[in-house]
Amino acid sequence: MKEFSAVGKRIPKTDAPDKVTGRATYGQDFKLPGMLHGAIRYSDHAHARILNIDTSKAEALEGVKCVVTADDVPETRFGFYKDNMPLKKDVVRSHRDEIAGVVAVNEMIARQAVKLIKIEYEILPAVFNVADAMAENAPLIQPNRDSNHLITNTYNHGDVEQGEAESDVVVEVTCKLPYVNHASMETCVIVAKFDHSQNLTLWSTTQIPFLLQKDLGAALGMSPKNIRILQPTIGGAFGRELDIYPYHPIAAIMAKKAQVPVRLCFSREEEFRAGPQRQPVEVTIRAGAKNNGDLTFRDVSMTLDVGAYVSWGSTTPMVMMETTASFYRVPHVRFKADCVYTNNLITGAMRGYGNPQSSFYVESAMDMLAEKLGMDPIQFRIQNANQPNTITEQGLKITSCGLEDCLKALAERAETKLEPAAQPHLKRGRGVGGTLNVGGGARIYRSDGCGATVKVDDFGHVSLITGSTEIGQGSETVLAQMVAEILSVPVDDVRVINSDTDVKMWDVGVHASRTTFIAGNAACLAAKEALGQIFETASELLGASPDSLKAENGQIIAPDGKSVSLSKVVRSRHFRSGGQMVFGQAFYDPPTELVDKDSYHGNISPAYGFGMQMADVEVDTETGQVRVLKLICAKDIGRAINPMAVEGQIEGGAQMGLGYALSEEVVIKEGKVMNPNFVDYRLFTSADMPEIENIMIESNDPEGPFGAKGIGEMGSSCVAAAVTNAIYDAVGVRLTQPPMTPERVLAALDTKAAG
Amino acid sequence: MKPFEHFAPDSVGEVLDLLQSIPKAKLIAGGTDLLLQMKQGSAQPDTVISLKNVEELRGFATRKARFRLGAGMTLRGITRSPELKKHFPGLVYAASVVASEQIRSLATVGGNICNASPSADLIPPLLALDAVAHIVSRDGQRDIPLADFFKGPGKTILKSGEILLSLFLPQPSGNMFYSKHAPRQFMDLAVVGVAVRLQKNQGMVREARVALGAVGPTPLRAKKTEALLTGKTLTPKLMLEAGEMAADECSPIDDIRGSAWYRKRMIKIHVRRNLEALL
DSSP: OOOOSSTTOOOOOTTHHHHHTTOSOBGGGOOOTTOEEEEEEEOSSSSEEEEEEEOHHHHHSTTEEEEEEGGGSOOOOBTTTTOBOSSOSSEEOSTTOEEEEEEESSHHHHHHHHHHOEEEEEEOOOOOSHHHHHSTTOOOSSTTSSSSEEEEEEEEESOHHHHHHTOSEEEEEEEEEOOOOOOOSSOOEEEEEEOTTOOEEEEEOOSOHHHHHHHHHHHHTSOGGGEEEEOOBOOOOTTTTSSOOTHHHHHHHHHHHHTSOEEEEOOHHHHHHHSOEEOOEEEEEEEEEOTTSOEEEEEEEEEEEEESSOOGGGGHHHHHHHHHHHSSOOSEEEEEEEEEEOSSOOEEOOTTTTHHHHHHHHHHHHHHHHHHHTOOHHHHHHHHOOOSSEEOTTOOEEOSOOHHHHHHHHHHHHTSOOOOOSSTTEEEEEEEEEEEEESSOOOOSSOOOEEEEEEEOTTSOEEEEESOOOSSSSHHHHHHHHHHHHHTOOGGGEEEEOOBTTTSOOBOOSOTTOIIIIIHHHHHHHHHHHHHHHHHHHHHHHTSOGGGOEEETTEEEOTTSOEEEHHHHHHHHHSSTTOOOEEEEEEEOOSOOOOOTTTOOSOOOSOEEEEEEEEEEEEETTTOOEEEEEEEEEEEOSOOSSHHHHHHHHHHHHHHHHIIIIIOOOOEETTEESOOSTTTSOOOOGGGOOEEEEEEEOOOOSSSGGGOOOOTTHHHHSHHHHHHHHHHHHHSOOOOSSSOOHHHHHHHHHHHHTO | OOOOEEEOOSSHHHHHHHHHHOTTOEEESSOTTHHHHHHHTSOOOSEEEEOTTOGGGOOEEEETTEEEEETTOBHHHHHTOHHHHHHOHHHHHHHHTSSOHHHHTTOBHHHHHHTTOTTOTTHHHHHHTTOEEEEEETTEEEEEEGGGTEEETTEESOOTTOEEEEEEEEOOOSEEEEEEEOSSSSSOOOSEEEEEEEEEETTEEEEEEEEEESSSSSOEEOHHHHHHHTTSBOOHHHHHHHHHHHHHHOOOOOBTTBOHHHHHHHHHHHHHHHHHHHO
16 A cells, blocks of 8 residues: 555644644634624523513613614524524514624623513413424414424335344334533634625634525525625534524624624523524334344334424434434334424534434344344344445445444454452443444535635645635644645645635535545545646656656656656746646535435435444442443544544544433423533533543545545444443443433432332 | 622721621622622622632631631642641542632632532531631621531521631541532532541440531531431441431432432432441
8 A cells, every 4th residue: 555645644633733822713712893792682481472672771771882673684584494583573482582682892781781671471382392292282383384293204115014023032112312512612603794885794603604605695685695704713513503593693683783893602501592402302213133133123213302493403313214224234124203393492413413312222222132132242233234335225325334343343352351340339331332424424405515726836835725614623634634645745834724705615514524525535636636737847847748757745756766846846837928826626526316305215425434332331339320431432434534633533522422421411491401501511521531442444435535434423423322231231221311310320220129 | 790899908807897888799709609600690799809818818727726727728728738638638538529620729618618509518528527617797706616607508697797717627536538429520519418527436436427418408417317326336237327317317409410319319328338438
C-alpha cells in the first residue's frame, strides 16, 4: 500500500490551539458596532388561546428599543408540515411557544422587559402523552388537521408470520427511550443585521447554512438570495441546528424593527425549553431465531411524541427502520411507527438520529435471543453479521463491512474474564451492543452533495473552500489532510474556508456522518483538478509529459529526476501573457437514491459504518448504582484519515452514550421541563468516564476518500445497549428504560427479588 | 439579573453597620448559591454585601480545647488544611465531595450552612460533630447548637442584622464518617448524605451521632437511632436495625433528585455502611 504523507497521521485538530487558549471567536463572542440584544417571551401555558398582549410596560422600561409580536410580521408558516410560525398570534401549543420579543441595550434589560409583557390567556385542555393525544375527543393541537395523529411509517420485507412460525425461540420486550438534550457547550446564538437595501446577514451556529437561507426566506417572506449566512466558530451542535427554529426568524424580525444589528442568545434554560430534544420512543420488539442461531424475524411497533410542531424528530423512524430491517441478517421484518402531536417539547435531530433508540431495542432483543438459545452473545451476532458486498432486503448496498471483524476483536478481548468484585454486594457483568450507521451521508433531499474549490496561490499556500460546516467534529483538519496528501504539501499550508454562503459552494449540511466522506470526496476531486493544472504547466517547465510527473514534498518531479517547486509552477502559470490561476472545483454527489416514499426501500448512503461496543459494569445491588469499568469500542471506520480525531469522536460519543445510558434525561411534567440546568440534567462527567479502548477496523471503503467512512455518530449510538446487556449479565434484570439510574436499577432488583 | 449596589467592607463591624442601615441587603461570600438565585430571579436584592474582605471570618484555630472554624473559610481551604485533616477527616471528606474544584475554591462553610439547603454536604458532619454556631449582631452575640439553627429549606434562625461569624467544634471524641449518595462522582447534589460519629469504649458505644441530609426540610439528627446505638456493642444485627430506624426517622419527599422510598432505602444502607466503616 502507498505510504501517505498526511493521511492517516495523528495530527491535533488545526483549530484546537485557538479554542483551548480562548482565541477562537465563537458566536457568543461575536459583536457588531451598535448591536443590541434580544430576548424572547415564551408561553406560560402548554395550550391556551391568546386573548390579549399588553407590551406597554416592557416598552416603557428604560433601555428598551422595541418590542416585537406577530403583528410585526406577515403571517408566514414554516417547517415540513408548515405548522410553525415565528411568533404565535392566536394560540400557543406548548411551553416553548414564542409570543413576543424585546430588543434592548443589553441582555439583562431585554430579559427583564419580557417579563413585563402582560399576556391574557384562555387556557385550553392539553395532552401530554401519545395515548391522550390519540383519544377520541382529544383537544386538537394543530387546527388544520383531522386528528393529532401525524403520520404512520411502515416498512415490510418477507413475511413476519412465516418467520415467527419458523422460529424455535421468540422474545418480546417493550422499551421506553427518554428525551435528552444536546447540551452543547455553546447555546444557540444568532446575530441578525439588515443593510440599507434590506439584505439580511446572519451570523449563526446553524448546521445547514444553505437550507436555512431557503427556510428563512419562507419564514420571513423574503427571497433567499437576499439572505447571507456566516458561521462563526461553533461550540457544538450535535444535530440541534439541523432545522430552522423560530428564534432564527425572530432575530431577523427584531433587527428589522430595531434597524440595528440584534443578537439573540439562549440561556441554558431556554436551550432546554425552546430547543429540540432527541426523539423519545415507546417501542415493542418481537424477534425470533432458530435453534441453529439464525435470525428469523423482527416485528417492531412504536409511538413517537413529536410535540406541538414537527421537526426532524418525526423522521427518526426512517433510521430506526434501517436498523430494524438491515442490522444483522433478518429474513422477515415488519416495522410500524406512529408520530403524534402533543403539547410537549419539540423533537429534532441528535447525534445518531434514531440509532441510539433502535440500537437499544434491537440489541436488547439480540441478547434475549442469545440467552434463550444458550449461545454466546458475540458468537450469535457473528453468525448473523452483515457481510461485505451484499444488498440487504431493504436495498442497502453494503460494500465495505467490518462488522464481523469488530465482533471478532471483541470476542478476543472477552477471552479475558472479568475479575469478580471485591465485595459481595457488588456484581460485575459484561455486555455488547452494536449499531449500523450511514457512513457517508443520507439522501433525504434530491441532492446529498457538497461543493468544493481548491486554489493554490503564488506562495504555495492552498485554500480549500468547502460547502461543509465545522461544528467541532474536526472536519477542517481531515479535509486539509486529504488536500495536502493530493497536492503533496504540508497540512499547515492548507487553510479551510467554510463559513460564508456568499463564498462557499452548496452543501446540504453537517449531519449523517457525511462530512469526511462527502466533503472529503469533493475536496479530493477539486484538489486533483488543481494538481492537473499544476502538472500541465510543470510539464512545460520540466519537459516531461503531465502523466509522468509526480508531486512530492512541495516539488513536482519528472521521471529524469528534475524538479520544480509547486509555488514556482503556480507563478509561471499566473505571470505570463494569457496567464491562468490554479483553481480546481468539484461537486460530489454520492451514488445513492432517495428511498421509495411508500416502501422505504432504497440505498440511502454510499457506505455503511458498523460499530460494536463491549461494556464491563459493576452494579451495587444495595443502591442500584452502576459503574462502567471499561468500554471497548470496535468501529469499522473504513480508514482513519486522522486516528487522533477518530478517537476523539469515539470517546466523545462514548461520553454522550454513557449519559444516555445512565444519567441523562430531560424530565417533563405537563409539558414543562423540570430540570433545565446542569445540576439536575446530569451529563456524564470526566470523573465518571471509564477506561476506553479503541479498536479501529479499517475496511477500506471503495467509494470513501482514501477508503474512509463517517464516524461522527456511531460512537454514541450503541453504548446504552451494551450497558443494559452488561447490567443483565451482572444481576439478571433487564432494564428497558434509560437512563438506568440507581433508583430504576434498584426498583428492578426489588421486582426481581419479589418474584 | 437586575442591577444592585455592592459593598465590600473590611470588618465585621462595618458589615453589621451596613446590615442595620440596609436590613434587606443580601450577604455574599463565595456567591455560588446567591449568584445563581439572582440569575434565575428567585433572589433580587437591591444591595449585596460582600464578606470576602472580612478578616474575622477567615481561618481555623484552636481555642481552649475547642476549634474555631471561620464562616468564610472556603471548602477548598478546608480540604487543604493539615490541621482539619488531622482532627476532622470526615468533615474534610465532606468538603471534598461538594461540586467541583472551581466551586469549592469560592464556596464557604458559612454559605453552605446559611443557604440551609437540606442536601448541603457539610451540615450532617457538622451536626455529628456537635458544632455550635457563633452568631453576632449589633446587639451582641449568641452561640446556638447547629442542630437548632435550621428552620426549613433556605430558612435559618438568623434574625435581621445577624451574621454567622464562626463555628465552634468541640474536641472530637471518636471517629466520624460521612457518606454522600449521588449518581455522579462529582458535580452532584446529595440524594442522601449520612454522617455517623461513634465514641466507643472497649467496643461499646458510649456516644453516637447520626445526622442525615436531604431527607427532610432541614438536615436532621436521628436521635432515636443514636439512642438505639448508645450503650451497645455493634453487631451486624444492630447495624442493620440502626439503618432501618434511621430510615423510619426521616421524612423525605419525592423530587427530581430521588423518590422518597429510594431516599429512605439509601439512609438505611448508608447508616449501616457507615457503622461498618466505624467498626
